[in-house]
Amino acid sequence: MALTPGSGTAPAAAVLPPARRGRAFLSRESLSGLIFISPWIVGFVAFAALPMIASLVLSLTNFDPRRPDEIGFIGFDNYAQMLRDPILLESLWVTVRFALLVVPLSLAAALGVAMLVNSTLLAGRNVFRTLFYMPMQIPIVASTVVWIGVLHASSGWLNYGLEAIGLPGPNWLQSPTWVGPALAIMGLWGIGNMMLIFLAGLQSVPTELYDAAKVDGAGPWTSFRHVTLPMITPVLFYNLIIALIATFQYFTQAYVISNGRGDPDRATLFFNLNLYREAFEFFNMGYASALAWLLFVIVLGLTFVLFRTAGSWVHEGGSR
Amino acid sequence: MHRQNRRIRGIGALAVSVGLLLAACGTQGPAASDGASASPEGSAPVDSPNAPAEAVEVEWFVGLGTGENEEQIATEEEVVAAFNEAHDDIELVLTIVDNTEAATTLATRIAAGDAPDIIGPVGIRGLQSFGDQLLDLTPYIESSGVDLSGIEQSLIDAFNVEGAQIGLPTGVYPSFIYYNKTLFDEAGLAYPPHEVGEQYEGQDWTWETVRELAMQLTVDAGGNDATSADFDPENIQQYGLDAQFTENDARAWSTIFGGSGSAVADDGTTAEWPDNWREGLQYFYDGIWVDHFIPNGTAVQALADGNTFQSGLIAMDVVHQWYTCCIYPAEGDPTVSDWDIAVLPTGADGEVTSKLHADTIGIMSSTEHPDEAFTAMTELAANADLVQLWGAMPAIESQRDAFFGAIAPWSGLGAPELEIDWNVSVQMLEFPDVPSHEGFMPNFQEADSANKDLGNRLWNTADLDLDAELDAHVELLQGIFDEGG
Numbered sequence: 148m149a150l151t152p153g154s155g156t157a158p159a160a161a162v163l164p165p166a167r168r169g170r171a172f173l174s175r176e177s178l179s180g181l182i183f184i185s186p187w188i189v190g191f192v193a194f195a196a197l198p199m200i201a202s203l204v205l206s207l208t209n210f211d212p213r214r215p216d217e218i219g220f221i222g223f224d225n226y227a228q229m230l231r232d233p234i235l236l237e238s239l240w241v242t243v244r245f246a247l248l249v250v251p252l253s254l255a256a257a258l259g260v261a262m263l264v265n266s267t268l269l270a271g272r273n274v275f276r277t278l279f280y281m282p283m284q285i286p287i288v289a290s291t292v293v294w295i296g297v298l299h300a301s302s303g304w305l306n307y308g309l310e311a312i313g314l315p316g317p318n319w320l321q322s323p324t325w326v327g328p329a330l331a332i333m334g335l336w337g338i339g340n341m342m343l344i345f346l347a348g349l350q351s352v353p354t355e356l357y358d359a360a361k362v363d364g365a366g367p368w369t370s371f372r373h374v375t376l377p378m379i380t381p382v383l384f385y386n387l388i389i390a391l392i393a394t395f396q397y398f399t400q401a402y403v404i405s406n407g408r409g410d411p412d413r414a415t416l417f418f419n420l421n422l423y424r425e426a427f428e429f430f431n432m433g434y435a436s437a438l439a440w441l442l443f444v445i446v447l448g449l450t451f452v453l454f455r456t457a458g459s460w461v462h463e464g465g466s467r
Numbered sequence: 468m469h470r471q472n473r474r475i476r477g478i479g480a481l482a483v484s485v486g487l488l489l490a491a492c493g494t495q496g497p498a499a500s501d502g503a504s505a506s507p508e509g510s511a512p513v514d515s516p517n518a519p520a521e522a523v524e525v526e527w528f529v530g531l532g533t534g535e536n537e538e539q540i541a542t543e544e545e546v547v548a549a550f551n552e553a554h555d556d557i558e559l560v561l562t563i564v565d566n567t568e569a570a571t572t573l574a575t576r577i578a579a580g581d582a583p584d585i586i587g588p589v590g591i592r593g594l595q596s597f598g599d600q601l602l603d604l605t606p607y608i609e610s611s612g613v614d615l616s617g618i619e620q621s622l623i624d625a626f627n628v629e630g631a632q633i634g635l636p637t638g639v640y641p642s643f644i645y646y647n648k649t650l651f652d653e654a655g656l657a658y659p660p661h662e663v664g665e666q667y668e669g670q671d672w673t674w675e676t677v678r679e680l681a682m683q684l685t686v687d688a689g690g691n692d693a694t695s696a697d698f699d700p701e702n703i704q705q706y707g708l709d710a711q712f713t714e715n716d717a718r719a720w721s722t723i724f725g726g727s728g729s730a731v732a733d734d735g736t737t738a739e740w741p742d743n744w745r746e747g748l749q750y751f752y753d754g755i756w757v758d759h760f761i762p763n764g765t766a767v768q769a770l771a772d773g774n775t776f777q778s779g780l781i782a783m784d785v786v787h788q789w790y791t792c793c794i795y796p797a798e799g800d801p802t803v804s805d806w807d808i809a810v811l812p813t814g815a816d817g818e819v820t821s822k823l824h825a826d827t828i829g830i831m832s833s834t835e836h837p838d839e840a841f842t843a844m845t846e847l848a849a850n851a852d853l854v855q856l857w858g859a860m861p862a863i864e865s866q867r868d869a870f871f872g873a874i875a876p877w878s879g880l881g882a883p884e885l886e887i888d889w890n891v892s893v894q895m896l897e898f899p900d901v902p903s904h905e906g907f908m909p910n911f912q913e914a915d916s917a918n919k920d921l922g923n924r925l926w927n928t929a930d931l932d933l934d935a936e937l938d939a940h941v942e943l944l945q946g947i948f949d950e951g952g
Contacts, residue, residue, distance in 0.1 A: 212578035213600060301769040321765050321927060407567075408916070410923055411764070427571045429912040430596075 206436035213430055225437035235438070237413055238421035241327075245417065246394040249331045253390055254383070257338040261345035262375075276346070283339035291403040294333045295320065305332075320404055323414035330400055330415070341386050348382030349375065380461045388450060395446050398423065418442055522558040523839045527847065528583035529561065530569030531593045532826055533789070533857045542856045550846060557839045570596055577833070584840040585847070587828030588637055588857055591625065592905035594827070596912065601829040603631035607841040617863045621899065626827050634827030637848045638859020640788040641821045641895035642723070644809040649801070650705065650782040654684055654692075659783065659809035661888050663819055663898075672812045674724060674750060677783070681707025681760035684782035693759050700759040707760040709775045710751070710785040711767070712793075715922035716915070717748065717940075722822045722904040723785050724750040726814040729902045730918065730944060736909060738944035740937045743816045748925070749933050756929045764926035771799065779803050785811065787824050788892055789858045791874060796885075808891045811898070821895035822904050826859055860892060867893065908944075910951020917943055 181188075206225055210218045229235055263269060264276045282290065297304050298319040306316025319329035352375060360370045376383075398419040401409065407424065409416025422442065426435030527547070529535055534543060540563060547561045562583060564572045570593070576582050577600065586597065594601075608615070615623060618636060626634040644659060651658055659680070660672050670676045684707035685693035692698065693707070713719040718730060721740070725747020732739050754761035762770060762781075770778035774793055776786070779801035784790075796804040811821050828848050830840045847853060851869065854861045861870050871889040908914040921940050925931065 212574040213597065215578045215580075299768070300765060318765050321768060408919065408923075411927055412924055413920065424916070427574075428916070430574055 202436040202439050205433050206440055208433045210432040210436075211430045212432055221433070225434045226441075228434060229437065229441060234413070234416070234421060238409075238416045238418045241409075241414065241416055242395060242397065242418040245327055245330065245397065246391065248327060249334050250387070250390045250394055252331055253334055253338050253341060254386060256335050257341035257386065258345050258379075258383075260338065261342045261349055264342070265346055265349045276343075279342055280339035282336050287337075287399045288403055290336060291333065291400045294336070294400075295404060298329050298333075321411050323412045326404075326411060326414045330404075333400055341390065344382055344386055345379065348379040352378040377462050381463060384453070384457055384461045388453060391449055391453070392446055395419075395442060395449075522554075522556055523836045524558045524560055525585065525834075525836055525840050525843050526560045526562055526583040527585040527587075527843065528564070528569075528573060529587070530564035530566055531573070531586060531589040531597075532566075533859075534588055535563050535566050535569070539856050542852060546847070546850055546853055550843065554842070557843060559843050573597065577831075580833075582831045582833045584834040584836060585828060585830055585844050587634065587844075587847075588826035588859075589634075589829070590824050590826055590905065591903050592915070594626075594633070594829070595905070595907065595915075597829075598628055598633055600831055600833070601631075601633040602832045602834065602837060602840075603633065604635065604830065604841065605632045607837065608632065611841065611845070613845050617865050619862075619864070619896075621901075622825060622862050625823075625825050625899075625903070626829075634829035635845070635848045636825055636827055636862035638826045638854045638857055639862055639896060640824035640826075640859055641892055641899070642785055642787045642823070643811055643821060643891050643895045645776055645784045645786055645790060645794075645806055646809055647776070647779065647782050647803055648805040648807060649779075649803075650684060654782075656680065656683060658807065661807075661809055661891050663810050663894050665810075672810070674812050674814060677708065677812050678750075678754065678758065678760065681754070681783060682758055683707070685760040698759075703759060703762075703766065705780045706762045706766070706770075706775075706782070708754065708783045708785075709762055709767070709781045711773065711775045711781075712786060712790070713922070715764075715919045715926060716904070717918045717922040717925065718744075718904045719822060720751045720922060720925075721745075721747045722820060722900050723747065723811075724814070726816040726818050726820040727900040727902065727904075729906065730914070731908050731948070735907075736948055738941045738948055740941050743814070745934065745937055746815050748937070752925050752931070752933055755926070764923070767926075776806075777803060783809075787822075788860050789824065792858050806885070807888055810891050810894060819898045820900050821898045823896075823899035824905070825862075826857065860896070909948040913947045913951070914944055917947060 207220060207222060208218050209221050209224075260279055264272050264279060266272070269275060296302075298306075300306060300316065300318040300321065303316070303319070305319070309316040317325040319325050356374045356378070357370060360374050365373065396419055397417045401415040401417050401420050402423070405411075405415045405420075407420070407428070409420055409424075418438075419442070422435050422438045425431045425438060529543065533539070543561060543563070547559050550559045551557070573582070573586065574596075582600070586601075589597075615635070622636040622639060623632070626632060626636060646659055648658065657668055659677075660667055666672060667676050667680070679694075682693035684705070685698075685703060686705040687693075687699040688702040688704050689697065689699060693700075710720060710723050713723075721728060721744035725743040725745070728741040728744040730738060730740060751761065755763045762775060767773055767775055770780055775781045776784040776790070777794060777799060779799055794803060794806070796802055796806075811819055813819050828844050830837060830844055834840050849863060851861060851863075851866045854866065855870055855873060858874075861867055871892075874889070917940070921936070924936070925933075
């Protein structure tokens, strides 16, 4: 018995003439959809997929853009070189150390601000929401330049404030010890997006749960600990993933404050800045491509680990 | 009909999609037809309206050194327009790229097979990245009979690399001491010497004499100078000496205070830090952390954000001729309205050394029009207006009087009339650092970066064992050299 079209089974296509097969496979709606997303597809292929493939190929070469004729295949030498590169280890440690500081800090700050602007006790909540989000509209380079002024050791507002309360202001941007915290403070300026996502999460918590908790005698902290926090764990998880990826891609602020050198004493030589220097300052394009793939693998690995642990702490649909 | 409408809608959607894609990926307009060559202001390239169709196009790439500042562009455009008016067979096209992007842009264009014809002005350090991509000009110099007799041979030789003449010198920037006369007057001290060999208050003009003088000119918040037992190094208000705008390059500081040297031995592969450089760097380091007459990294940032002489709180500053770019006599509090220049002292090696910066214009070896490029390059290199614009002492001796007569970028800025003794600069040209402190090292970019890391550490860290630091640094350099080999 021949199968009829529309039975939903794969062999159906085999009995159709080629033209109809194509039409069945690509309905008009599908075709229109593909046409409309074709700019994205072309853009993705041209500006993401092909460069990724190119970087993978380049990572197996000694490519120097100044001497394109001398390009040669060197196998996995660039990857082997990573094992002998002390600067790479330093840059990884700078990035990990910064992530350990800034990811929890920015998550806590964004959640705190989101709770604040979600509170019914706050007058003009919409105004505050806008104000806290507004820094996101300022280009990173511009805001970093402003922060350089704020953090200036002798003329910065922050140190003026510290001195006013009797505390000695550190040399934020010149001290290897303080430049990390300085960048973390600078990072708090950009928590607007995270705050907005937390806010959406907070607003999706059913009020009945708070009412029930109240009936059971829960105070604000207990209510937060046992109702709010569990219910927003999906949002927390999302923000955590995004923050972690962003931290491993941290570049612009470090580039601006150190003129692209990772000063002072390589304390701001983040992984991405080191990669940039290898590619565009030292012109080791092959090695830089290998570094880019290492970064990809690290971030992919961390994301995988987080997803594997998510089942034990992220509530989905009311259950863990 | 219905099917036709759908088809039309489908074609329309496709056209919109393609349109969106082209809009997203397309150029901004005719002026930015080449993203890599667009100037920061979007002004380049400049074409002559009268250039005939058959004219050979020669592209001049500016940005690796000076020449890309906003106030310089108009004059450069005028020079290009005048050149094109005078040459029917050549169309010179000016491309200006921001200095911070220039090396990357050029490298990318070389990789894409789209290298410009002429690059420059570019200094000795900048040439280390692209020197092997430049055309040997020797046959063109010989065949054209271009007259180089007005340029000192030592300056021409500065751009001769392994027998290849990769550029002709356009401008030179000897270094010397800028001094703030107001601070000397306040301290009741005589001004430093203007002639090589001249003594200072009965003492030979050496770095040790400079140390004593600079300590007298270093003053704390209580008004004590650095020679006083009551001097408080935690509250210094004014410093006796600095050597600003070196990009923290340890080679530069070693040369200033220790004389000529090199981080690479004669074999071209072995890393070293010669003894005179170690002494020089020790002088510098002690000047910061022991005798306190040189500002450390933190203090430098507090002093006019690194333009320390401009702060009015630096009595003497070793900088190059180009520093006239950056003195604004009517700005700041205190102002630097009365200053002059003095010769550099004799070093521990018994020699006077004035570390030299020099600019050239070169031709890329990939050019398809070397003869036309050579014609354009020689005219640009000899153009007195351009050299004046770039703040360089002309490499051509006959142009120097006019240069010094007109050099006063601070005039019109509310500054009083200044009589600068430019003879000092001319004298210093006789004592260049050979080899250059910006000269060759294997794996240059990484080695250069390591030297700056070292400089940064010395600048910001007290109580270092400098010999141990330098031993470790030589080891690090050797690794970088080997990696490059």
